[in-house]
Amino acid sequence: MKIGILNETQKGEKRVSISPTISKQLIDKGFEVIVEEDAGHASSFKNSDYTKAGAIVEKRGVVFKEADILVKINPFTEEDLKLVDKRHILMSQLFHKSHPELIEAIAAKGATAFSMDAIPRISRAQDMDILSSQSNLAGYKAVILGAYEMTKIFPLMMTAAGTITPSRVLIYGVGVAGLQAIATAKRLGAVVEATDIRLETKEQTESLGAKFISVDNTGEKSEGGYAKEASEDYVRRQKEAVNTSLFKADLVITTAMIPGRRSPVLITKEQVEQMKNGAVIIDLAAAQGGNCELSKFNKTVIEHGVKIIGTSISPESVSTNASDLYAKNMYNFIMHLTDETKFKWELDEEITDKTLIVKNGLIRQNGNTK
Numbered sequence: 001m002k003i004g005i006l007n008e009t010q011k012g013e014k015r016v017s018i019s020p021t022i023s024k025q026l027i028d029k030g031f032e033v034i035v036e037e038d039a040g041h042a043s044s045f046k047n048s049d050y051t052k053a054g055a056i057v058e059k060r061g062v063v064f065k066e067a068d069i070l071v072k073i074n075p076f077t078e079e080d081l082k083l084v085d086k087r088h089i090l091m092s093q094l095f096h097k098s099h100p101e102l103i104e105a106i107a108a109k110g111a112t113a114f115s116m117d118a119i120p121r122i123s124r125a126q127d128m129d130i131l132s133s134q135s136n137l138a139g140y141k142a143v144i145l146g147a148y149e150m151t152k153i154f155p156l157m158m159t160a161a162g163t164i165t166p167s168r169v170l171i172y173g174v175g176v177a178g179l180q181a182i183a184t185a186k187r188l189g190a191v192v193e194a195t196d197i198r199l200e201t202k203e204q205t206e207s208l209g210a211k212f213i214s215v216d217n218t219g220e221k222s223e224g225g226y227a228k229e230a231s232e233d234y235v236r237r238q239k240e241a242v243n244t245s246l247f248k249a250d251l252v253i254t255t256a257m258i259p260g261r262r263s264p265v266l267i268t269k270e271q272v273e274q275m276k277n278g279a280v281i282i283d284l285a286a287a288q289g290g291n292c293e294l295s296k297f298n299k300t301v302i303e304h305g306v307k308i309i310g311t312s313i314s315p316e317s318v319s320t321n322a323s324d325l326y327a328k329n330m331y332n333f334i335m336h337l338t339d340e341t342k343f344k345w346e347l348d349e350e351i352t353d354k355t356l357i358v359k360n361g362l363i364r365q366n367g368n369t370k
Contacts (some may be wrong), residue, residue, distance in 0.1 A: 001341040002032040003334075004067025007039040007060065010074045012298070014042035014319035015326060017071045017092070022327035024053035026334070030341045032056070036063045043323040064088075069334075073326060075102055076113075086110030086361065089343075091330070093117040093130070096357045098261070103363055110361035116333070120354045128333040128351070132176045133325035137315035139180030139255065142282045143169075146251040147188065149280045149307055155189025166191050170245050171210075172266050172291060173255035174201035177284060181253050182208045193245045195238065196256075215241045235264070239271070247274050252281045254291035262289040269293050269303070277305035286310030 003026060005018045016039050018026070023033045033055040037047055047057045064070070064083035072092035076084070084090065086109060094115035096103050106113045116130045126132070147154060150167065157164040169185040171178050174196040182205060185192045192210035194201075205212040215238045246252065246267070252275075257263050263285035272281075272294055283295040290296075294303050295310035302308070315322045336351060337343055346352050356364055 001030075001069065001338075002034055002067045003069045003071060004063040005033065005035045005039050005055075006063060006070060006072045006080070007036045008073055009077065009079075012316055013074060014316045015073055015323045016040040016043045016045060016319075017073045017323075017326060018330060019043070019324050019327040020045055020049040020053040020055070021324070022331045023050055023055045025331055027054040029335070031334075034058055034063050034067050036060050040323070043319040045320075045323070071330060073116075075099065076106070078105070081105055081109060084109050084111050088112070090114070091116060091333075094357060103357060107358050107361050107363050111358065112356070112360055113358040114333075114337075114355045115357045116329070116355070118355045118357070119333070120350055122350065125351050128329050128336065130326055130329045133329055134315060134322060135175065135177040135255075136180050137318050137322050137325070138284055138312075139177035139182075139253075140184050141315050141318055142177070142253045142255075142284055142311075143181050143184040143188065143251075145309065145311075146253065146280050146282050149282075149309065150251055151278050152250055154185065167250040168193070168245075168248050169251045169253070170194070170242070170249040171253045171255070172196075172242075173257075174198070174205050174212075175255060177255040178253070179204060179208065181255070182210045185251075186210065190251070193249075195242050197234065197238075213242055213245060235266075238266070239268075243271065243274075246271060247276065250276065250279055252279065253284065254281065255284045256291050257285045257288055263291050265289075265291065265293050267292040272306050272308070273304045275304070275306050279306045281306060281308045283308065283310045284312065287312040 026033055035050045035055050035057050037057050050057055069089045075092055075094050076090055088111045090111055090113040094113060095117055096115050119125050119129050152167050154167045156166045167190045169190045169192045171181050171194040174194050182192050182194055186209045193213055194205045194210050195213040202212040254266060256266060281292050283290045283292045285291045286295045286297040290310055292308055294301055294308050297310045300309050
């Protein structure tokens with residue numbers, strides 16, 4: 001069984017799906033690994049690093065021709081699919097719920113496809129959960145980016161010229177990214193507050209030394225480890241509870257996303273108008289519409305003296321670490337699906353069932369095919 005590692009072509013992407021270290025581990029398990037040349041270059045992995053690990057470095061066309069499994073991070077593109085045929089097994093983030101046209105195009109090729117963003121949030125899948133590993137880095141990086149963009153420092157500082165008060169940081173969403181953002185901002189000396197629809201995150205927030213802004217919950221729940229969309233009444237009450245902190249904040253980081261759906265708007269234009277002049281918003285949900293009404297993906301917008309940076313949860317700027325973690329997730333996933341390099345095809349097993357979106361050209365929905 002040959003695994004092909006493809007170069008990421010999405011603009012701004014610097015990660016690679018499989019590192020040289022994980023390539024060697026796969027080879028030790030009996031797989032052959034073929035790497036598109038320079039696939040790891042932006043993550044500081046040289047072609048020679050892969051060849052030393054026992055992998056073969058080839059041109060793009062050869063990887064498609066020789067490999068049985070094709071591995072990427074980002075969704076397969078129209079150009080990719082021109083080189084895909086029915087024998088291929090594709091593995092990447094497919095975002096299948098919001099990109100049905102891509103799934104239909106893969107099915108038309110007669111290929112098989114696993115979606116890495118569909119890994120279920122269950123204990124035995126934690127070491128395969130690419131969303132968690134990448135979000136962890138994104139939460140850290142969001143604070144570092146915010147610190148760079150702010151005109152203030154984070155910690156309390158006492159000087160001969162006077163005392164500098166600590167910056168105030170507000171974080172929306174206490175998932176993996178939010179928790180890491182809390183921890184990082186606290187380490188840098190900021191006063192940190194956070195809010196989330198899931199009341200079970202209150203204890204996690206407080207364990208890191210941040211204040212949890214509580215909103216009375218009238219039935220809002222989480223599903224599969226993610227917050228579900230809140231009611232209009234809850235959104236209104238959350239705004240009222242959070243506004244005092246929002247208007248005092250020097251840095252706001254938003255991380256709230258709902259898989260397969262548009263990100264909820266948590267900060268309106270009217271709220272931005274009342275924020276401090278010089279405040280910074282880092283919107284990590286911008287790729288799915290944004291948690292701030294004024295966010296624009298991959299752009300910086302300044303409104304009413306507030307700098308709003310719309311970015312994604314994908315931590316390309318720490319691509320070496322991000323690639324290492326993604327590769328480990330991929331290794332564990334492939335090991336789970338195979339036995340002595342052969343796929344087990346356990347369609348009733350939860351991880352396989354949730355991630356196998358297309359099998360031999362048939363689109364699967366909830367374990368069935370159509």
